Amino acid sequence: xxxxxxxxxxxxxxxxxxxxxxxxxxxxxxxxxxxxxxxxxxxxxxxxxxxxxxxxxxxxxxxxxxxxxxxxxxxxxxxxxxxxxxxxxxxxxxxxxxxxxxxxxxxxxxxxxxxxxxxxxxxxxxxxxxxxxxxxxxxxxxxxxxxxxxxxxxxxxxxxxxxxxxxxxxxxxxxxxxxxxxxxxxxxxxxxxxxxxxxxxxxxxxxxxxxxxxxxxxxxxxxxxxxxxxx
Amino acid sequence: xxxxxxxxxxxxxxxxxxxxxxxxxxxxxxxxxxxxxxxxxxxxxxxxxxxxxxxxxxxxxxxxxxxxxxxxxxxxxxxxxxxxxxxxxxxxxxxxxxxxxxxxxxxxxxxxxxxxxxxxxxxxxxxxxxxxxxxxxxxxxxxxxxxxxxxxxxxxxxxxxxxxxxxxxxxxxxxxxxxxxxxxxxxxxxxxxxxxxxxxxxxxxxxxxxxxxxxxxxxxxxxxxxxxxxxxxxxxxxxxxxxx
Numbered sequence: 360x361x362x363x364x365x366x367x368x369x370x371x372x373x374x375x376x377x378x379x380x381x382x383x384x385x386x387x388x389x390x391x392x393x394x395x396x397x398x399x400x401x402x403x404x405x406x407x408x409x410x411x412x413x414x415x416x417x418x419x420x421x422x423x424x425x426x427x428x429x430x431x432x433x434x435x436x437x438x439x440x441x442x443x444x445x446x447x448x449x450x451x452x453x454x455x456x457x458x459x460x461x462x463x464x465x466x467x468x469x470x471x472x473x474x475x476x477x478x479x480x481x482x483x484x485x486x487x488x489x490x491x492x493x494x495x496x497x498x499x500x501x502x503x504x505x506x507x508x509x510x511x512x513x514x515x516x517x518x519x520x521x522x523x524x525x526x527x528x529x530x531x532x533x534x535x536x537x538x539x540x541x542x543x544x545x546x547x548x549x550x551x552x553x554x555x556x557x558x559x560x561x562x563x564x565x566x567x568x569x570x571x572x573x574x575x576x577x578x579x580x581x582x583x584x585x586x587x588x589x590x
Numbered sequence: 591x592x593x594x595x596x597x598x599x600x601x602x603x604x605x606x607x608x609x610x611x612x613x614x615x616x617x618x619x620x621x622x623x624x625x626x627x628x629x630x631x632x633x634x635x636x637x638x639x640x641x642x643x644x645x646x647x648x649x650x651x652x653x654x655x656x657x658x659x660x661x662x663x664x665x666x667x668x669x670x671x672x673x674x675x676x677x678x679x680x681x682x683x684x685x686x687x688x689x690x691x692x693x694x695x696x697x698x699x700x701x702x703x704x705x706x707x708x709x710x711x712x713x714x715x716x717x718x719x720x721x722x723x724x725x726x727x728x729x730x731x732x733x734x735x736x737x738x739x740x741x742x743x744x745x746x747x748x749x750x751x752x753x754x755x756x757x758x759x760x761x762x763x764x765x766x767x768x769x770x771x772x773x774x775x776x777x778x779x780x781x782x783x784x785x786x787x788x789x790x791x792x793x794x795x796x797x798x799x800x801x802x803x804x805x806x807x808x809x810x811x812x813x814x815x816x817x818x819x820x821x822x823x824x825x826x827x828x829x830x831x832x833x834x
Binding site: 363364367371374375378379434435438439440442443445446447448449588589 | 651654655656657672675676678679680682683684685686687688689690691695699700702703705742746752
């Protein structure tokens with residue numbers, strides 16, 4: 360792997376993501392709207408404002424690492440971008456690393472922005488070293504798992520089908536996946552929500568971390584096995 | 591219609607930029623390449639012609655390592671596909687770029703992937719891309735996109751360039767410019783593989799022509815050899831499935 364090429368590719372991926380209006384909506388508008396709406400009206404709906412911003416960070420991670428990545432990669436595959444890049448010195452490993460780095464950077468920007476807005480609105484998370492470490496670990500594992508799922512769709516289906524399915528799965532994850540409301544952490548979305556909510560109270564959620572690690576390993580392995588570079 | 595291979599004798603054994611030997615590829619249960627064998631000599635322009643569905647794009651995908659043949663051997667610049675990408679330039683047949691990318695930023699990005707790139711400004715001037723540099727790729731015409739793709743194939747200062755229908759959609763001015771660039775590549779010792787449906791383009795640019803049909807080579811030779819008794823288009827029609 361060539362670090363310079365990985366960085367160059369990550370920068371390009373990030374520019375392309377941020378230039379797309381739909382991706383901006385997914386990355387910033389929806390999570391920010393959800394955060395502000397949830398902080399204002401969530402308590403009336405039974406949402407705990409002490410952990411709600413952590414749930415929104417989980418939603419933002421889900422939207423970037425799964426939906427945005429799946430849709431962008433589906434169209435890169437359809438438009439022959441991947442085919443062209445594979446014939447350059449950028450190796451497949453460089454390309455995947457660049458994509459992952461771009462997604463991770465965007466999640467970091469989203470999480471920072473959401474946390475700042477939440478703090479400005481009165482959120483006061485409990486900061487412990489273990490909690491912070493757990494949050495970072497959970498987010499990295501979730502990015503790997505969600506990206507694996509996104510690449511699984513994008514690398515096997517037509518771009519339009521990927522677009523439709525990725526948005527459908529995004530909404531299903533948002534409504535039923537345990538990102539916002541506590542659920543047993545068997546799904547990666549629920550495991551991330553559980554881990555981040557626990558971390559925002561300074562606690563660890565070891566089972567959620569273990570489940571996320573298992574999902575990350577399984578989904579990335581499957582994606583690697585079935586991903587097709589041309590459509 | 592299957593047609594026998596009628597290769598002309600080659601008096602000199604050149605070193606090859608590309609070698610395919612018995613390459614077979616099946617996709618979705620259909621045999622797309624059927625024991626395909628041909629070579630492209632170093633420092634020459636080689637044209638690979640064939641009707642739609644003959645297997646040209648599949649062949650290019652084998653050359654770039656995107657597809658692994660079920661059988662046979664592929665050598666690119668003396669090594670396996672994907673092993674010499676710093677010396678390879680690819681111009682894809684369609685699109686090949688992010689829809690929102692601007693040509694200037696795409697070319698700078700691609701240049702940054704290679705150890706010794708051509709200055710982007712030189713390519714911009716040679717291919718008259720100046721007015722396009724800040725326009726999103728999706729807003730370019732097909733011919734303009736092809737010109738940007740050609741620049742992208744050349745920006746790494748390649749020893750071998752694969753051009754998949756390089757002038758499709760170009761206006762006559764852009765086509766002439768592209769022909770000059772391709773002729774200039776040969777003059778500088780760059781090996782070029784060209785696929786095209788334009789027989790005039792192949793006849794004008796190529797040193798050697800391979801015509802394939804249904805995944806096999808049906809005839810090959812220099813342009814002079816192939817056109818000794820008929821036009822290249824007649825030879826093409828006679829040796830491909832649409833023969834009349």
